[in-house]
Amino acid sequence: MERRKQYMNPYLAGFLIGLFMIAAYFFSGEGLGASGSLKSVVVAGVNVIAPNYAKEATFYKSYVEKPDSLPIKTWLVFEVLGVIVGAIISATIAGRLGSEIGKPPHITNKTRLIAAGVGGVFFGIGSQLGRGCTSGMVMSGMGVLSLSGFIGLIAIFGGGYMIAYFFRKLWI
Amino acid sequence: MKRNEIIIVAILLIGSFWAFTLDDNNRYRNETYTPCELVDLTAKADKFITPDELAKRIMNNDPSIVLIDLREKKEFEIYSLPNAINIPIKNLLDDQFNPVLNQNTYTNVFFSNSSDLASKAWMICTRMGFKNNYILQGGLNLWAENILRPTAPKQTAVNAEFVKYNFRRAASAYFVGSSVVDENNGNNGNNENKTAAPAPASKKKKDAAGGGCN
Amino acid sequence: MGPLFPLNLIGEETNLIIGFFIGIGFGFLLEAAGFTNTRKLAGVFYGYDFVVLKVFFSAAITAGIGIYLLSYYGYLDVKEIYYPQTFWIPTLIGGFIMALGFIIGGFCPGTSICAAATGKVDAIIFVGGAIVGVFFYSVTFDAIWAPIRDSGAMGKVNIASWMGISQGLFLFLLTIIAVMAFFAVTIIQKRVTSKRDYKL
Numbered sequence: 001m002e003r004r005k006q007y008m009n010p011y012l013a014g015f016l017i018g019l020f021m022i023a024a025y026f027f028s029g030e031g032l033g034a035s036g037s038l039k040s041v042v043v044a045g046v047n048v049i050a051p052n053y054a055k056e057a058t059f060y061k062s063y064v065e066k067p068d069s070l071p072i073k074t075w076l077v078f079e080v081l082g083v084i085v086g087a088i089i090s091a092t093i094a095g096r097l098g099s100e101i102g103k104p105p106h107i108t109n110k111t112r113l114i115a116a117g118v119g120g121v122f123f124g125i126g127s128q129l130g131r132g133c134t135s136g137m138v139m140s141g142m143g144v145l146s147l148s149g150f151i152g153l154i155a156i157f158g159g160g161y162m163i164a165y166f167f168r169k170l171w172i
Numbered sequence: 173m174k175r176n177e178i179i180i181v182a183i184l185l186i187g188s189f190w191a192f193t194l195d196d197n198n199r200y201r202n203e204t205y206t207p208c209e210l211v212d213l214t215a216k217a218d219k220f221i222t223p224d225e226l227a228k229r230i231m232n233n234d235p236s237i238v239l240i241d242l243r244e245k246k247e248f249e250i251y252s253l254p255n256a257i258n259i260p261i262k263n264l265l266d267d268q269f270n271p272v273l274n275q276n277t278y279t280n281v282f283f284s285n286s287s288d289l290a291s292k293a294w295m296i297c298t299r300m301g302f303k304n305n306y307i308l309q310g311g312l313n314l315w316a317e318n319i320l321r322p323t324a325p326k327q328t329a330v331n332a333e334f335v336k337y338n339f340r341r342a343a344s345a346y347f348v349g350s351s352v353v354d355e356n357n358g359n360n361g362n363n364e365n366k367t368a369a370p371a372p373a374s375k376k377k378k379d380a381a382g383g384g385c386n
Numbered sequence: 387m388g389p390l391f392p393l394n395l396i397g398e399e400t401n402l403i404i405g406f407f408i409g410i411g412f413g414f415l416l417e418a419a420g421f422t423n424t425r426k427l428a429g430v431f432y433g434y435d436f437v438v439l440k441v442f443f444s445a446a447i448t449a450g451i452g453i454y455l456l457s458y459y460g461y462l463d464v465k466e467i468y469y470p471q472t473f474w475i476p477t478l479i480g481g482f483i484m485a486l487g488f489i490i491g492g493f494c495p496g497t498s499i500c501a502a503a504t505g506k507v508d509a510i511i512f513v514g515g516a517i518v519g520v521f522f523y524s525v526t527f528d529a530i531w532a533p534i535r536d537s538g539a540m541g542k543v544n545i546a547s548w549m550g551i552s553q554g555l556f557l558f559l560l561t562i563i564a565v566m567a568f569f570a571v572t573i574i575q576k577r578v579t580s581k582r583d584y585k586l
Contacts, residue, residue, distance in 0.1 A: 007426075010440035011180040011568075013419035017441065018448025020411045025453055027396070027404045029389035029467040032412050034496035035516070042520045059527040075405040080499060082409020087500035089410070090417035099505040102424040102492070113511050116424075119491015120498070120512040122483050124519020127495060129531055130480020131470060134488075135496040137477070139442060141470040143449030145553060147543040148472040155481020157430075160488055164431035167489045171428045172582075180444065181568070184561050187451040192558035194458055265471060265539050299541040301465050 005094040021143050030075050031140025035127035037080040076136075104171055115170055130155070219294055220309040221281055223318045224336065227343040230254070238278045242289040253283070253315070254347070261289050264296060273302045283308035283315075319343045388462040413500050422501035424492035424508060431489060433578040436571035443564040450557055475538030491515065 017032075024030050043063045047054045054060040091097040103112040127133040130152060132141070138156060141149020229237050230253075239256035241248045248258040259269050261284075273280065280297075282290035282305065290307040297305045308315065322340035325333040391401040419441050420426045429435025456462035488494055493501060493512045501509030523531060546556035 007420035007437070008415070008418040009174070009176055010419055010437045011177050011444045013415045014441040014444025015180050015183070015448050017412060017415045017419075017445040018452065020408050020415070021445060021449040022452040022456070023411075024405075024408045025449075025467050026388040026456065026462055027390050027408070028401050029392040030405070031468045031470075032408070032496075034494070034499055035520075037499075038495060038513070038516050039520050042517055042524060046521075046524070057524065057527070058532065059524040073402075075402060078402045078405040079409035079412070082406040082411075083413030083416070083496065083499055084409075084503040085406075086410035086413025086415075087417040087422065087503040088413075090414040091422070091504035094418065096417070096422070097504050099507060101507045102422075102501070103508065104425060112508050116491050116493070116508040116512040117515040117518075119487045119489070119493065120515020120517075121519035121522065122487030123491060123493075123495060123512075124487075124516035124521075125523045126480040126483030126485075126487055126519075127516075128480070128520055128523040129535060130477045130484060131473065133484065133496065134442075134494040137470055139446050140449075140468065142446035143453055144464065144467065144469050145450055145454070145545050145556065146470045146472065147540070147545045147548050148470045148474070148477050149446075150545050151472070151474050151477045152481050155478045156485050156488065159482040159485030160431050163485060163489055168432065170490065171425070171492075172432050172434070181565055184444065184447050184451065185565065187455070188447070188554075188558040188561035191451055191454050191458075191554035192552075194554050195552070262536060262539075265473075265541065266536060296539065296541045299543075300471075301542065 005096075018143070021140065024079070025143070028075055030079070031136055031143065032079065033076050033132060033136025033140065034080060034083070035124075035133035036074075036076040036136055038124065039128065040074060040077050107170065111170075219305070219307055220287075221306040222309045223315045224339065224343075226281060226308060226315075227319050227347070228339075231343060231346050234279075236277070236279045238272065238280050240272070240280055240282050240293075242282055242284045242293050247285075251312075253312075256283075259293075261293055264293055265300075273297055273305075274300070276303055278304060280305045281308050282306065283311050286311040286313055320348060388456065389467050392466040393463070412496075413503070416497060416500045417504060421497040422504050422506060422509070424501070424506070427494075427497060428489070428492050433574050434582075436575055439571055440568060443567065447557070447561055447564055450560070454553055454557060469542050472540040472543045473536060473538050474540060476535050477538075479534060487516075487519075 021032050024032055043054070043060055046060060047063075054063075088097065101109050101112055103109070123133065127137075131137055131148070132152070134152075134156060138149050138152040141152060143149075226237070239253045241252045241256045241258045242261040242264070243252075243258075244260050245258055248256075248260075252258070257272065259272070263269065264273070280302075282293045284290055287307055287310055290311060294305050294307050310317075319340055322337055322344055325337055390396045391398075391404075396404075416422070420437055421441070426435045426437050430438040453462060453464070457464045484494070491498075491512050493509055495513075495516055498509045498512040498516065502513050544553065546553040549556065
């Protein structure tokens with residue numbers, strides 16, 4: 001905590017992330033993603049707790065029907081495990097590891113945590129409806145020049161600028 | 173701007189300019205179709221399969237034929253071709269049907285009442301890069317007209333017309349007969365055939381294409 | 387030649403291990419770029435920090451150019467890789483819902499996982515919320531989402547051919563726009579932060 005290193009140059013970080021994205025496509029044919037792993041967790045959890053429900057409900061059916069595709073042993077889940085390890089390594093090197101609540105000074109901890117939870121719920125719903133989140137759908141989609149990636153970009157960031165004003169108290 | 177920022181921006185500009193100088197048409201052939209190519213493909217006549225041709229292949233027990241009914245489930249349950257599978261057109265790109273459509277082994281024949289849903293499905297699937305898709309010409313209407321209720325040609329017609337008519341009568345007996353047998357057999361064996369999708373040609377390929385972050 | 391795994395050139399175990407290491411690189415860079423700092427992320431919407439835009443565009447453009455060149459010279463078969471299909475209606479609606487989540491929660495799933503791993507309590511709550519959101523989506527799937535999810539299907543659409551231009555030209559224009567945006571946001575950021583101190 002005492003010695004916080006500077007953040008990496010954003011262009012360099014972006015360039016290197018781009019190279020990792022190319023590697024992901026070249027080796028595995030997969031895009032970098034995150035929300036898919038959250039879905040895997042939910043599907044696997046529901047499958048363990050209520051297997052009968054999972055066999056019936058439309059949303060789960062396609063994931064649990066195929067016995068060899070048990071949703072937890074997927075490329076994306078391994079990739080996200082890597083993300084966790086990578087983040088910890090970087091934070092350790094930079095001295096940023098440690099329990100804290102990231103927020104602007106004028107916001108109380110309680111407000112920030114409630115907002116984070118509510119935001120998470122929205123993101124969870126949106127990422128399922130939109131077939132992926134900012135990394136899996138927009139960034140990876142843009143990488144292969146898929147139209148959906150650019151629609152997602154406009155929706156997420158355009159939508160963000162449209163509503164930013166109403167939530168400015170949370171941030172500035 | 174700092175020095176490394178300039179270097180990265182320069183790499184991106186040079187890279188994209190390099191890409192810009194390349195001609196999409198000369199490239200290694202592995203993309204989805206461009207609109208022009210799609211129009212060319214559409215113009216080719218061999219995307220249709222006639223009811224006669226289809227009847228012949230079914231009667232010969234051609235194992236590569238997969239019949240895909242694009243109508244709603246209700247219509248499908250009332251009547252469809254023998255052993256057809258039902259993919260309502262609005263669900264065409266659902267993950268669960270990907271193994272059926274995205275494959276190289278079988279010949280998929282799309283049909284609906286006429287041929288317009290089938291043409292749409294063909295267009296979408298071709299754009300997706302899926303292979304071996306055909307449209308049943310005239311759909312079930314022409315099928316019923318030609319195969320199930322063939323009309324005799326006029327006496328003055330050429331010989332070939334009679335050959336065709338005789339074939340259609342035989343086909344009619346085959347299909348009308350077989351659907352009677354189906355009803356007698358009840359639901360046991362047949363239902364399974366109706367819903368069973370063909371095994372995917374190569375499992376791993378499917379997973380990669382259908383997976384990702386959604 | 388590529389992609390290696392879908393063409394069965396490497397085994398499943400190797401593939402998962404590669405995925406793990408690629409994830410390490412991705413997570414490392416996200417953290418190093420400051421994506422675990424929720425104020426830096428939200429800054430892009432309020433003009434005081436554009437790190438999201440800079441990282442995001444340089445990554446997407448790098449990947450776009452690289453993948454295009456690899457596929458042009460036959461090293462990567464684009465048909466075999468994950469290529470998001472376009473369903474424009476759910477993508478647009480889902481995108482707006484995600485925008486709400488982004489502004490209110492201050493993270494997106496990838497950055498929240500990184501931040502949660504480095505001990506940010508709000509990020510842990512965000513991940514929990516996202517799991518609740520996915521679960522909520524799953525139980526209300528038939529009632530609310532099923533009819534929307536598959537509407538507006540267009541198949542795999544390449545944006546360049548959709549616009550009727552070559553992919554190379556599209557990439558070139560995108561890069562020029564991005565570089566101009568990089569300059570513009572640097573100026574905006576200077577102006578906004580000079581008015582008020584946003585100590586991060």
